[in-house]
Structure formats: structure tokens, C-alpha cells
Amino acid sequence: MRSRPLALTMGDPAGIGGEITLAAWSALRARGPAFVAIDDPDRLAALAHRLGRDVPVRAVGSAAEG
Numbered sequence: 001m002r003s004r005p006l007a008l009t010m011g012d013p014a015g016i017g018g019e020i021t022l023a024a025w026s027a028l029r030a031r032g033p034a035f036v037a038i039d040d041p042d043r044l045a046a047l048a049h050r051l052g053r054d055v056p057v058r059a060v061g062s063a064a065e066g
């Protein structure tokens with residue numbers, strides 16, 4: 001049984017929250033809790049592309065969809 005999903009906020013728009021979120025997803029995707037990033041999905045997808053991270057980003061309406 002997986003634990004409840006974790007919600008991560010973007011933090012300071014000019015900060016490193018997006019980078020940390022993408023790194024956390026990459027590190028935890030196979031063994032950690034599912035999580036939802038509360039962020040602009042287009043911004044997060046562009047950041048993932050710029051950093052060369054293969055992270056699927058999609059918009060959801062609630063954490064239950066994540």
C-alpha cells in the first residue's frame with residue numbers, strides 16, 4: 001500500500017523550488033510517495049526540459065488525480 005500523496009508548493013517564484021521538486025521526483029519516483037507539485041505546469045515542464053530531466057508534467061485538479 002502506498003502512502004498518501006505529498007503536496008509540494010513552488011515556494012519563491014525566483015527561488016529553486018522547481019529544481020528541488022524535479023530532483024525529488026527523479027529520486028523518489030520508484031520507491032517514494034507519490035507527490036503533486038503546486039506550481040504552473042508549463043513553467044515546471046519548461047524547467048525540466050531546460051535541465052534535461054525526463055519528468056512528466058501534467059495538470060491535475062486534485063491530489064487524488066496525481
